[in-house]
Amino acid sequence: MASDRRRLTPEERREQLLDLGVRLLAERSLEEISIDVLAAEAGVSRGLLYHYFGDKSAFREAVVRRAAADLVEQTAPPSVGDPVERLRHSVTAYVDFVDANWAGYRSLLRGAASDPxxxxxxxxxxxxxxxxxxxxxxxxxxxxxxxxxxxxxxQAMTEQLVLAWKSGESEVSRGQLLDLLVDALPALAVTLPAE
Structure with a gap:
């Protein structure tokens, strides 16, 4: 009987490992996702991970790069429609992303503060x-x-308000947070000097 499983190409295997790293990052801090943890979760050897990523730093950077790409992709606004509604779509997707990837997002910010x-x-x-x-x-x-x-x-204000909301530092509802963030940009725009 022939097996339905096929051998993955090296690029497919690397992508599979990155996908797993990003899934783990949603629930764990970056520091908690080691080569050992990923190898155990993926059912592969540590040597295979080193083969694909070189070292722990390169692996973490690759996982963060993939997570950042996912954030950019998931927050893309619709290509047409009312400008404020398009902005609301993006801001809502951003809040959802931070909410769903809380541990990883916080560790990304900590890592960015200390790792070039x-x-x-x-x-x-x-x-x-x-x-x-x-x-x-x-x-x-x-x-x-x-x-x-x-x-x-x-953007900086948006990030800080979402972090404070998610941390429970505010009793603002999710809907109130979204309204505040979406309304803030057009309000700031009217203060711009004429060029």
Whole structure:
């Protein structure tokens, strides 16, 4: 009887291991996801993981890079529709992502504060998320140097408010949080100087 299982290509195996690393990151901190843990969860040898990722730092960076790519992908706004509703879609997806990946998201922020490679991944994702405000042609805010500064500030505020909400530091409901975040960007946009 022939087996339905086929041997994975090296790239498919690497992708499978990264997917597992990201799933583990949703429930555990980055520090808790070691080569040993991943090898045990995947049912593979440590040597195979070292073959694919080189060392623990490279493995963690690859997992964080994949998680960041997932965040960027999952928060993509619809390509058409009312600008505020498109923004609400993205902000809602961001809150959902942080909520579902709480341990990993917090450890990503801690790691980015101390590890230059993780900071580079974080900065790249942060930049992609902010660039959407301008590249998605939302019509919410003009593309000017002042507007770019305001968007960066709004992003930082959004991240801090979501972290405080998720940590239980606020009694604001999820709906109230979303309204606050979505309403803040257009409100900031009206304060921009005419260019």
């Amino acid at each position: 490679a993780l900071k580079a991944v974080y900065d790249e994702a942060f930049g992609q998320l902010g660039e959407r405000v301008f590249s998605a042609d939302t019509g919410l805010i003009p593309d000017t140097p002042a507007a770019r500064l305001v968007v960066r500030g709004w």
